[in-house]
Amino acid sequence: MNWPPAFQRYGIRLKPLSKDDLERVRQWRNSSDIAQHMLDQTHITHEMQLKWFAGLQGDQTRAYWVAWFKDEPIGVASLTAIHHDAGTVEPGMYIYPEQYRNNIVPFCVAFALNDVAFEELQLSCLKGKIFEDNDASKRFHEKCGYRYTGRDDNLLFYELNYDDYVAARAPLARFIRY
Secondary structure, eight states, X not given: OOSSOOEEETTXXXXXXOGGGHHHHHHHHHSHHHHXXXXXXXXXXXXXHHHHHHHHTTOTTOEEEEEEETTEEEEEEEEEEEETTTTEEEEEEEEOSGGGTSSSHHHHHHHHHHHIIIIXXXXXXXXXXXXXXXXXXXXXXXXXXXXXXEEETTEEEXXXXXXXXXXXHHHHHTTOOO
């Protein structure tokens, strides 16, 4: 099986991150709009990006995709800390073009990513970490069916199981026309 698997649903194509994507993704990731919400806010150099990408090769505990919408690359989706035995994973994503951030498109990306985790990889629990002051992310996670499970300093922890995801997805998915 090619790792990570390509996937398409909800008008989103998740294309495995390639070497050709690295500079664009690095620029997105280093932008202040994106970096401020990252757990690790280190400025990424070209060399750091290349080393990180080399470390991904053959590592089936991490998967990164470029999310495409209407034939345009719009962001990055990831699954990290994949533990097949425990059935757990930490999903992540960001959307770079501002015009796609505050509408249905982030839900489309999240749903495609969740479907990969639950359906393709057969995982049972998605785990989210959110800065306590990131109200938009908290609302987004809760609309996607995540449940708050605790905190540590300024980080809030959330979990999502398949049944809660399907129940939360249903009312939102009816608005997806892509």
